[in-house]
Structures are given as structure tokens and as C-alpha cells.
Amino acid sequence: MDWSAIFLTVRLALLVCAILLVVGVPIAWWLSFTRWRWKFLVESIVALPLVLPPTVLGFYVLVAMGSNSPVGRWYQSLTGHGLPFTFEGLAIASVIYSLPFAVQPMAAGFSQVDRDLINASSILGASRIRTFIRIVLPLSIGGVVTGLVLSFAHTLGEFGVVLMVGGNIPGVTRTVSIAIYDQAQALDYAGANRMALLLMAFSFVTLSITYALNRRIWAVWPMHR
């Protein structure tokens, strides 16, 4: 059981979740409230990681952050080493491929909030931000939670992009999915099976909790009237 891979993967997923909360909510908000006629272009860009093969995504991310790119060179001047094959580079790549998993449920949640309530809030003098924080967000928290949990679970399991951008460095970018692949290649099927089961169980539990909680926000305690 490769514990360093497990810890590494959990850390990566938590970090990616935190970043997606900050980055995803504004994007989802904009998508659900804008009436710009070219909005569908942004929706398509956000959804791209869902349909692109991981190798295509991984390739472009590698090119975009490699030592020949402006991003890569800036990072190099800042820290003295490149972005690919580092935990940070992996985190950035993970944010990109998990973006639709966060944004889509959030945007769907925001869109379902009764327009009349939003209008009422505006008429009563609330700014757009205040309306969002006090009215929209509380009424769509299920969508936000779903988005975060889905991106967490998805980051846990990603393989192709991680392999291309991460380089399978033990303790740095060797995630659980890569470790399983390694063990299978080294013909250690028992080891691969153990880790695969663990990953599957963890993902299943995570998803179950999300779907259960989404029936009523705090289903753990009974609602009193």
C-alpha cells in the first residue's frame, strides 16, 4: 500500500477543491446570470475538459506551462524550477480538468433560484453582490457543495493528465491512480487491487454523502417544525 501516494492524492484533491471554490463560484455566477449572446462560447470552453481525451488536455497543459511558455518562464524566474513534474503544476492541471465538475452543478444551482426572489432583493436595494451572498448562495448551497464534492472525487481519480504533466515522481506527483498503474505493470496485482479498492470505496462514500445531503441540506439531524 503506497501511503505516500494516498496522502499526496488527498492533499491534491483538497487543494484543487479550495481553488475551485474561489475560481468556480464567480464563473458559475456569471454563467447563470449573464445574458450575453456569446455566453455559449464560455460554456463550451468550461465544458471542454469533459470531452477532450486526457492526453490532448495533458499535452496542451504541458505546452502551456512548459519551459518554453510565458507562464513556465515566469514561474521559473520566480522559483528556480519549472512547473511540470511539480505538485503545483499538477494542481494547476487538476484545476483545469476538474473545472466543469465544479462549475456546472454550481451554475445549475444558481439558475434554479426563483427569479422573483432575486428581483425582490434588487428592488429592496441590494447590490448584485449582496443579492448573491444573502439570497442566491444560501438558496443554492446544495449546488455548490455538489460541485466541490464532484471535483474532489474527480481529482482523486484522474490519470491521463496526471501522468503527462506530473511525470510519476514518487512522493511529489505519483498519485494513487498512477501508483495502481505502476503496480499492475510490475505485475503486483494484489497491491494494485488493494489500492484500487480503497480508491473505489472512498469515492463511493464521498458520492453517497453528497447525494444524501442534497435531499435536504442537513439531513443528519431531523428538521423540526
Next chain:
Amino acid sequence: MADRKKRARIVLRALFALATFLYLWLPAAAGAAEIKVAAAADLTFAFKDVAARFQKETGNNVKLTYGSSGNFFAQIQNGAPFDLFFSADVGYAEKLAAAGLAEPGSMYEYASGKIVIWAPTASKLDLSRGLATLLDPGIRKIAIANPQHAPYGTAAVAAMRHAAAYDKIKSKLVLGENISQTAQFVQSGNADVGIIALSLALAPAMKNNGRYVEIPAADYPPLVQAGVVLKSSRNKGLARQFLKFLKEPGTVALMERYGFSIPQDAAGHNESNVSAPR
């Protein structure tokens, strides 16, 4: 009422605290006294042993990553943070040296590799016929490593061409990402037969599950395997120490047990001067 909201807020805060705690406490990247080795996949079992002995003798950690030599070459060119690179083909090592990415004077031809034809125990193929066996019409899939970036794959194709068999069976080929995955294809039965590294055929996981026959060395260009210390390494001292360890008689014997031919002058006559690129 306010009670429920208070409970909700407590749960949220607890979850957040747990997440932060997990994030900070879970071990981050490993410490400093270790080397990261990029090793060609044919070294999968041999180097596990070598590294274990090195760790026992010196107390220093060796982190091994296996893959195809071509893949590593590309990654190292893009800044992959390895300390040592053991290629299955001296060509990749030389190209790195020519590009100024290798530590001068560190190139070491550590072994010579061999390819074999391997089939699972249950197979009815008669391997004694050598490469002609591959022409058997009953075979559906033949596994080799991807010749584009795996030296063992290139050697396999060369041997097949030498036997004038390549064009006839090329449609049945299944390409492994590296020689290790190739072995896994055959061992699992997903391919009927394969051309793999001798070092993998001798590994316990393979030895007990099938049989093999060596392909005559004259049939393919020699697999001269060379390793280098990388210029970007932050642990050059330890890396060189590992190279020296490879040359010790005990380690040489271990590698030979895995089917590698070790160049005779293990005492150091193999270090070629890398200043003049070939």
C-alpha cells in the same frame, strides 16, 4: 431553530478545520537525503533489489520511477527532476550529454540487454523454432514494446525484420508503453506471445508463469544500456555514490542473475569521457 443553524455552522467549521488539518499535516514531498532515479522498464525487478541493497548499506533512499527510455528522455529535456537516468539505449544518454543535460564524465554503460520470446505456460506454441514461431497462424496478438520510444521495441522490430517476419505479422502487434507493460500484456494472456526483456523473463512473477527462448544476439543491434548523472540533480554526490555501487562485484553479480551482461571492466574502465559527442 437557532439551535439547528448553530449546529449546521459547527459542522461546517469542523469540516473546514478537518480539511485544513489534513492538508497541512499529511506528509508533503519527501526529504532531502535521497535520489530520484529514472530507470528503463527492463530494470523493474533488478533495480528494486539493487536499490534495496543500496539503502541497507548506505542508509540513503532511492526513489525509482520506471518507464520507457524515450519517454524519460523527453521528460528530462523538459526539466523532469531526476538525479539519475538509466536508459535502455545508450543513444538517449548520449543525446542528453550532447544537449548539456548530463554531468560530464558520469556516463556509464552499466549493462547489455537481451530480448527473448515469451509465452504463458498454457500456450501450445513451440518456442524452439525461434522467431519463426511468431508466424504461427493461430496467434492473434503479439506484444512488443513501442519501438518509437522503447529500445526493447526497436530491438524486437529489428529481430523480426531480420527473420523476414515483420511484414507478415505486423497487423497482429500490440504495443506496450514500455517493456514492462509489454510483459504484462503477455503474462495476463491478453496477448498470445511477446518479445520482452530477458531481465523481465527471469523475474519470479514471469518465470513461474511461462517459458521463453532467447533471440540470437546477432539478429538485432546490441542493446547497450547506459546511465548518467543529470546536471540538474541536487544530490550529485549521492548519485555518483549509487553509480559506484553499481560497479561493485556484489551488485554486478546481482544484475547478472537478472540476465544482464555486465561489461567486464566493472572497475571503472567503462566511464567514457562525454565531452566529445558521438
Next chain:
Amino acid sequence: MRDGRLSVHIAYRLSNSFTLEAQFEAPAGFTMILGPSGAGKTTILNCIAGLARPDAGRISLGARVLFDSDERIDMPVAERRLGYVSQNLALFPHLTIAQNVQYGIARMPADERRARMMTMLESFRIAHLIARKPGQISGGER
């Protein structure tokens, strides 16, 4: 009500076959707009509130110009300082009655805010409901 007359003159193309045109002046006090379904009554209200934007025209309340297509004035909803009761009441379901009532005056100092709220609730005799949520009171109370 201190603002004076409401003046509305708008044109709004709602579909290929229907363009709403409305022009009227309403003095302080109650004004009723009557018409068959689909005539555009709610649309007029929405234009006044700022929830909809007519294609052309001018809406002013006393000295304040809320909308003027020639001068390119379109005051944002939140600044128009109007009260609007929608057909389905639009009470915030996740806030208590107290919070609902105080929503529009949040920027007032806390005690003044509470005092105003209590006055309003008492005048409708629902002051005892302040800690409940809209889901927990009757339709009439809402």
C-alpha cells in the same frame, strides 16, 4: 409619495406581432391599471421597477428620471427605491420574518431598524411571528 407624479411613456416590442405602447401620468396615491390577460400590465410594472428595459421611452418619478432612452439613462434596479409586491409574494424562504422585513433597510443603525420593523409588524398584528420562516406561517399571514 413625496416624489410626485409618475410619468410613463414607453414602447416595448415583445414579439413579432405585439409591441407594447403605454403613455400615462399617475398622481400620488393609488392608480390601477386594468386590462385583459397578456395586455402587458405586468410588463409596464417591470419597466417601472427596472426589471425590464423598454426599447424606447421615458419613465420619471417626480424629479427623478428612472429611464430615458434618448439620454441613455437606465437607473439600476437597486437604486430606484421602489416597493414592489410580486404575484407570488417573493418572501425569502431561508430568512426569518424579522430578517425579511429588515432586508430593505439593512443599512440603518440596528436599533432604529428594529424599531421600524416592530412598528410595521405590529400594525399588521403579526409581531409574534418574527422568529418564524415563511414556510411556517399561513398564507394570510404571509
